[in-house]
């Protein structure tokens with residue numbers, strides 16, 4: 001899944017209003033930032049295959065360290081513990097833990113059965129919504145819209161940056177999603193693919209920045 005992970009980060013602002021959107025976004029996309037690192041290290045493997053369905057062009061041959069459920073629970077706990085260490089903010093800590101776990105759950109819905117439970121396990125999980133291209137797009141777009149709506153309801157811009165940096169963030173994500181969904185095939189070079197995927201990390205400081213230019217909206221009881 002792509003923008004659906006960002007939807008989780010945006011929506012989680014409601015449950016942890018004092019947490020920065022930077023951290024709230026980092027949690028649900030963490031696994032997809034670890035994955036390219038492990039690809040570059042040669043610890044995990046992917047191959048690019050031609051397919052008329054753009055969602056099925058990547059074959060996730062092996063990724064138990066970034067996407068095995070057991071390892072994911074470990075990453076979630078590690079990230080939540082670090083977050084708690086820095087902030088002592090309990091709602092944020094819980095939401096961050098859930099945010100990392102949510103990545104696996106959402107990938108489980110869309111991926112073909114390729115998600116391991118643990119390294120070395122032979123049982124692969126995945127409901128395969130990606131086989132139904134338009135349904136997958138509709139679900140993901142709807143999730144993203146709900147995420148934007150919740151974040152907008154929770155916060156309001158303090159200044160112009162708070163407005164434009166937020167909508168710029170949304171437009172960029174939609175453009176990246178459209179590129180992945182309707183654009184050319186991903187690079188056949190795994191190194192290029194990994195580096196392009198890692199670029200998503202830049203969205204974390206951006207989310208932190210735009211969020212620092214917004215404040216809590218008084219929601220009527």
Ligand SMILES: [Zn+2]
Nearest residue numbers: 001031032107
């Ligand atoms: Zn993933």
